[in-house]
Amino acid sequence: MSDINEYNVQGGFIGLDEFILLEIASDLIDLEDIQQLVCLNKKTFKLKDHIRFHKAIENKINIPISITVPEGDYIKKEDEFTYISTKDEFKTFPIDKQISHGIYRCEFKNNNNVSAFGVMKSGLVIPFGRGCGNGKQIGVRQESKHGYTVAIEINMTPPRTASFFVNGKQLPVFVSNLPESVQFFFFLYFKDESVTILSLKRIEAPTATNIPNAKEMKWK
16 A cells, blocks of 8 residues: 555645646636636746646636537538527527536527527426426527527526627616526527527626616516
């Protein structure tokens, strides 16, 4: 059996090699934790100049997009997240990323008359052929038009809110009291409806502002 002293690192945590520290930074979930790691001392502060550190930050900001749904009456364009309905049918597409803390923003492009964009309770399964109006999701329906961009910003700090933007302009409506874990989604029904997911990002501070007389919708 190895002597436990063989596992000791001179200087403790900050005595670790810079590549090990960079690996730790890559594995941290929160941007705040990465910032605290960098600010420990002069040695860790130098990590901010390393290309691997910048890559770790980028990976925390730009979240990889993935959607897991069965085959059905739609097509997905190769090498991009553009979906096109090929038949009139209820189809809900949740983005796989489940969000329980932090601030996230997802941006879509309404290529052709998309029925809805929104937020749903994590893990909710809505089979194709069924609508998405069972009270466990909420979204934007009528404000978005052909060619418009739609963004939804989720802030999981209580009271856990979702704010909506169309072509960069914040709508005077927001949702509060979101479930403890949520996912973004979009919904297609009519043939030839089409949407592109442009980005999914973790942001450090909210861009949504308090709009006078904005309508608050509480998640039930």
